[in-house]
Amino acid sequence: MIGEQYLLLPGPTPLPEQIIRAMSRSMINHRGPAFHDLLFEVTAGIRSIYQTQGEVLIYPSSGTGVMEAAVANFIAPGDQVLAVSIGVFGDRFAAIAQAFGAAVEKILVPWGKSADPQLIKERIDRDTDKRIKAVLVSHNETSTGVVNNIAAIADALGDHPALFIVDTVSGLAAHSFKMDEWRVDVAASGSQKAFMIPPGLGFLAFNQRALSIHKKINNSRFYWDVSTGLEYLQKGQTPTTPAISLFYGLQEALRMMAEEGLDNIIRRHAFYRDLIRAAVSAMGLGLLAEAEQASCSVTSVLAPQTLGANQICQTMLQQFNIVLAGGQQNLYDVIFRIGHLGYVRELDLLAILAALEMILHKMGHPVELGAGVKVAQEHILKNHSDFAG
Amino acid sequence: MIGEQYLLLPGPTPLPEQIIRAMSRSMINHRGPAFHDLLFEVTAGIRSIYQTQGEVLIYPSSGTGVMEAAVANFIAPGDQVLAVSIGVFGDRFAAIAQAFGAAVEKILVPWGKSADPQLIKERIDRDTDKRIKAVLVSHNETSTGVVNNIAAIADALGDHPALFIVDTVSGLAAHSFKMDEWRVDVAASGSQKAFMIPPGLGFLAFNQRALSIHKKINNSRFYWDVSTGLEYLQKGQTPTTPAISLFYGLQEALRMMAEEGLDNIIRRHAFYRDLIRAAVSAMGLGLLAEAEQASCSVTSVLAPQTLGANQICQTMLQQFNIVLAGGQQNLYDVIFRIGHLGYVRELDLLAILAALEMILHKMGHPVELGAGVKVAQEHILKNHSDFAG
Numbered sequence: 001m002i003g004e005q006y007l008l009l010p011g012p013t014p015l016p017e018q019i020i021r022a023m024s025r026s027m028i029n030h031r032g033p034a035f036h037d038l039l040f041e042v043t044a045g046i047r048s049i050y051q052t053q054g055e056v057l058i059y060p061s062s063g064t065g066v067m068e069a070a071v072a073n074f075i076a077p078g079d080q081v082l083a084v085s086i087g088v089f090g091d092r093f094a095a096i097a098q099a100f101g102a103a104v105e106k107i108l109v110p111w112g113k114s115a116d117p118q119l120i121k122e123r124i125d126r127d128t129d130k131r132i133k134a135v136l137v138s139h140n141e142t143s144t145g146v147v148n149n150i151a152a153i154a155d156a157l158g159d160h161p162a163l164f165i166v167d168t169v170s171g172l173a174a175h176s177f178k179m180d181e182w183r184v185d186v187a188a189s190g191s192q193k194a195f196m197i198p199p200g201l202g203f204l205a206f207n208q209r210a211l212s213i214h215k216k217i218n219n220s221r222f223y224w225d226v227s228t229g230l231e232y233l234q235k236g237q238t239p240t241t242p243a244i245s246l247f248y249g250l251q252e253a254l255r256m257m258a259e260e261g262l263d264n265i266i267r268r269h270a271f272y273r274d275l276i277r278a279a280v281s282a283m284g285l286g287l288l289a290e291a292e293q294a295s296c297s298v299t300s301v302l303a304p305q306t307l308g309a310n311q312i313c314q315t316m317l318q319q320f321n322i323v324l325a326g327g328q329q330n331l332y333d334v335i336f337r338i339g340h341l342g343y344v345r346e347l348d349l350l351a352i353l354a355a356l357e358m359i360l361h362k363m364g365h366p367v368e369l370g371a372g373v374k375v376a377q378e379h380i381l382k383n384h385s386d387f388a389g
Numbered sequence: 390m391i392g393e394q395y396l397l398l399p400g401p402t403p404l405p406e407q408i409i410r411a412m413s414r415s416m417i418n419h420r421g422p423a424f425h426d427l428l429f430e431v432t433a434g435i436r437s438i439y440q441t442q443g444e445v446l447i448y449p450s451s452g453t454g455v456m457e458a459a460v461a462n463f464i465a466p467g468d469q470v471l472a473v474s475i476g477v478f479g480d481r482f483a484a485i486a487q488a489f490g491a492a493v494e495k496i497l498v499p500w501g502k503s504a505d506p507q508l509i510k511e512r513i514d515r516d517t518d519k520r521i522k523a524v525l526v527s528h529n530e531t532s533t534g535v536v537n538n539i540a541a542i543a544d545a546l547g548d549h550p551a552l553f554i555v556d557t558v559s560g561l562a563a564h565s566f567k568m569d570e571w572r573v574d575v576a577a578s579g580s581q582k583a584f585m586i587p588p589g590l591g592f593l594a595f596n597q598r599a600l601s602i603h604k605k606i607n608n609s610r611f612y613w614d615v616s617t618g619l620e621y622l623q624k625g626q627t628p629t630t631p632a633i634s635l636f637y638g639l640q641e642a643l644r645m646m647a648e649e650g651l652d653n654i655i656r657r658h659a660f661y662r663d664l665i666r667a668a669v670s671a672m673g674l675g676l677l678a679e680a681e682q683a684s685c686s687v688t689s690v691l692a693p694q695t696l697g698a699n700q701i702c703q704t705m706l707q708q709f710n711i712v713l714a715g716g717q718q719n720l721y722d723v724i725f726r727i728g729h730l731g732y733v734r735e736l737d738l739l740a741i742l743a744a745l746e747m748i749l750h751k752m753g754h755p756v757e758l759g760a761g762v763k764v765a766q767e768h769i770l771k772n773h774s775d776f777a778g
Contacts, residue, residue: 004415012416012633020413023634026393027401027587029712060589061612062449064629068612077609099611192630198416200449200589200632220466220609222488223450223457240453241581243589243632244401245412323418 006322006352010142010170010298012192012199013342015249019197022252023245030244036236038247043233045254046203049172049262050187052179054207057229058250060243063169063190066202068096069224070165070186074210076217077101079133082123082162084115084153088143088328093136093167100219102134111331112300114148114293121156134163139187140171143328145300145337146289147175154182163210169193172203173257174269174297174341185210193297194269196256196342197249269296272340272349275379279353279372280338283360288335300327300335304365309336312359320355346383350376395711395741399531399559399687401581401588402731404638408586411641412634419633425625427636432622434643435592438561438651439576441568443596446618447639449632452558452579455591457485458613459554459575463599465606466490468522471512471551473504473542477532477717482525482556489608491523500720501689503537503682510545523552528576529560532717534689534726535678536564543571552599558582561592562646563658563686563730574599582686583658585645585731586638658685661729661738664768668742668761669727672749677724689716689724693754698725701748709744735772739765 007014028034039058046056059065071093075081081102083094086109098104107123109115115137124132135157140147150166157164165186168177172187173194179187186206192199206214206226214226222228228239257265273296277287286302289295303309309326310333316322327335340349353372360367396403417423428447435445448454460482464470470491472483475498487493496512498504504526513521524546529536539555546553554575557566561576562583568576575595581588595603595615603615611617617628646654662685666676675691678684692698698715699722705711714726729738742761749756 005417007416007418009418011630012419015416024409024413027396027404027581028394029396029398029714030401030588031714032706032712060449060451060454062629062631065449065612072609096611099614100609190630192416198632198634199419199630200635220461220489222485223454225488240451241400241579241588242451243587243635245587245634246589246632317421323421325418325420 001321003321006320006348008339008352009323009325010337010339010341013196013339014344015198016196016256016343018256019249019252023249025248027244030242031237035242035244038251039233039236039238042247042250042254045258047205049257050177050179050205051181052205052207054179054205055211055226055230056203056205057226057233058238058242059202059204059224060200060240061202062199063188063202064092066188066190066204067093067167067169069202069204069226070188071096071100071102072219072221072224073214073226074163074165074186074206075100075102075134076219078103080105080131081134081136082107082132083136084120085109086113086115086138086144086146086148087111087141089141089167089169090138093138097136111144112146112288114146115153117149117152117156120153124157124160127160130161132160132162134165136165137167139166139168139177140175140295140297142170142298143331144288145295145298146293147171147295150177150184151182154184163213170297170341173262173265176266179205180207191246191250194265194342195250195253197246197253200243200246201250266296269340271379271383272296272344273299275346275349275376276338276340278379279376280356282375283357283367283372297341298337298339300331300337302335307363307365309333311363312336315359315363316355319359322352322355346380390710392710395709395737397728397741398712398714399726399728399730402585402728403733404587405585405645405732407645408638408641412638414637416633419631420626424631424633427640428622428625428627431636431639431643434647436594438646439566439568439594440570441594441596443568443594444600444615444619445592445594446615446622447627447631448591448593448613449589449629450591451588452577452591453481455577455579455593456482456556456558458591458593458615459577460485460489460491461608461610461613462603462615463552463554463575463595464489464491464523465608467492469494469520470523470525471496471521472525473509474498475502475504475527475533475535475537476500476530478530478556478558479527482527486525500533501535501677503535504542506538506541506545509542513546513549516549519550521549521551523554525554526556528555528557528566529564529684529686531559531687533677533720534684534687535682536560536684539566539573540571543573552602559686559730562651562654565655568594569596580635580639583654583731584639584642586635586642589632589635590639655685658729660768660772661685661733662688664735664738664765665727665729667768668765669745671764672746672756672761686730687726687728689720689726691724696752696754698722700752701725704748704752705744708748711741711744735769
């Protein structure tokens with residue numbers, strides 16, 4: 001089949017051509033002045049996306065790597081940790097804390113739902129002797145397409161001294177993330193999501209409160225050690241060799257993002273979400289997440305019980321070269337996920353919705369051809385006139 | 390100044406244009422069939438470079454990351470570890486083991502020398518109750534330009550049951566590394582060295598003996614856990630999102646390397662080393678390493694005492710856009726290092742040697758213009774006739 005693939009995963013995402021070109025530049029000395037300037041520029045850029053005055057360090061790693069960095073730096077073995085899990089990545093955060101010796105207590109939320117801040121508040125209120133040292137929460141849960149209300153969870157934590165540590169790997173820049181305003185102490189994110197660059201860079205943000213706790217505690221850490229990272233950052237360097245080509249991509253991405261404006265980027269992702277949700281609903285398909293908890297990065301669609309989600313994904317790939325994600329673990333073959341992160345064109349969304357209608361039609365699911373597309377068109381027209389007005 | 394920079398670091402190295410083009414391809418689903426095939430191809434390729442039938446896992450990380458992986462997976466807290474250090478990276482390996490709870494005993498070798506296998510043998514022979522659980526050694530020490538004799542150290546270890554763990558980040562594919570023949574249990578390497586691709590991938594190799602020890606011991610690990618890595622590899626996947634663009638580069642690099650042939654690649658690096666050493670000697674400059682201990686990746690040159698190494702590096706950069714590395718720690722301003730790793734053209738070496746002569750001449754160091762270049766030319770001619778013959 002001719003033509004580029006439609007990649008609609010919750011990461012990695014399509015890459016803008018200008019980012020690919022930027023990444024094609026020659027290697028430079030990572031201990032020299034050119035890298036120094038590059039590192040300062042992108043660190044400042046990531047800081048502005050996190051909406052923080054705190055520190056940001058960039059690692060050669062996947063998102064999971066900086067989740068491990070968040071644990072190894074800010075949690076000591078034996079620390080009591082409250083891990084709020086709403087899916088695969090919430091479970092992963094808890095597993096990392098456990099692997100690094102924390103005594104992990106999990107709040108398990110049914111998959112497809114967001115965490116109830118009231119439940120967290122009740123648990124925190126019971127911790128009268130402040131034994132809980134850290135609370136781990138996912139901002140956006142990729143496996144279910146559900147977003148947690150981080151501001152409300154921050155309120156639930158009140159003035160409890162536990163560090164508030166958030167995985168926003170697939171949330172950052174698709175949703176607003178007001179790190180300082182929401183009193184998040186530590187946050188982890190990665191390059192292959194709303195940043196529109198390939199996987200391989202992790203972004204760890206933390207404030208002075210977290211840093212002072214880091215200095216008092218120990219855990220098994222060398223590669224992730226933020227003290228070393230900050231020491232090198234002062235010199236315009238990284239402790240170990242940085243992934244230079246991805247830094248070039250990040251620099252270009254942050255310039256594109258600054259031009260578009262963070263508010264516009266976040267509004268654009270909400271628009272994708274609303275468009276997709278309305279269109280698949282018009283096709284008679286169910287949605288896993290309720291509207292007010294739905295992710296702006298990825299939408300989980302319930303497959304018709306007669307079809308199976310995996311068959312839909314496979315047929316979309318074979319017939320139209322469209323890559324969707326399936327469900328994981330207990331959502332395997334139950335949902336398929338449409339990623340709408342980063343560099344997504346609105347007309348591509350129309351195309352994949354039209355393809356989905358055709359596939360469902362051919363598979364015998366009752367769907368009116370064009371019904372979902374029409375709803376999406378209406379969304380686009382309204383969005384254009386909103387911007388024109 | 391027009392023209393591309395001459396990058397002569399011990400990593401990152403110049404990139405072949407075909408590798409840059411390979412890395413420019415679009416993102417794909419890292420849980421899909423195309424990545425599956427890519428992962429199997431490059432894993433097999435890395436295995437052949439390591440000359441091992443053992444396991445290889447590829448991480449999104451720098452070289453230091455897989456050194457941490459070697460420690461976190463195969464050394465338990467409290468384990469007695471013998472760390473043989475001949476420079477900065479030997480010290481780093483010991484520091485990582487210490488950070489992960491090992492009781493580290495260091496054998497410190499004067500910088501510029503390789504480790505004496507006899508000394509290691511004596512220490513190992515004294516360990517009659519086999520308390521030493523692992524021996525950490527650098528293959529090629531980037532900070533000094535010295536290579537250790539891994540085969541001889543393996544003989545020194547004899548049948549002692551300690552795991553033999555080698556950092557060959559800057560050694561692999563520049564020097565021969567016969568992992569199985571030399572009974573190396575665990576080896577760490579990275580992408581930005583002889584592989585001619587940008588930094589960001591780490592390669593961890595290990596045998597069944599190491600794996601069986603891994604399964605019996607615990608340490609703080611999640612990101613680096615080789616059990617998880619092997620489990621995903623069976624499915625043609627990685628546990629966390631892989632650095633896809635660097636995988637494209639790695640695939641192309643391994644194809645280029647297979648075409649050239651590993652023996653030829655290693656011979657080529659030895660030729661670079663011999664050429665550089667002969668030429669700088671002809672300029673009247675000293676060499677830190679003795680011939681039989683000298684690295685094929687990087688050559689440490691002693692600056693004339695009247696000049697200072699850093700001034701030579703700065704002037705080479707300013708006058709001719711040539712990037713050399715300085716010395717680190719107690720070799721700071723004492724040596725400069727010429728990297729000759731990976732994608733290096735022999736005529737580029739002539740050019741930088743000519744530049745060095747001119748710089749030394751301008752700085753007042755007595756050097757006959759052309760003296761070093763002539764020696765290098767003779768090396769090239771001899772090499773060509775060797776190949777023609």
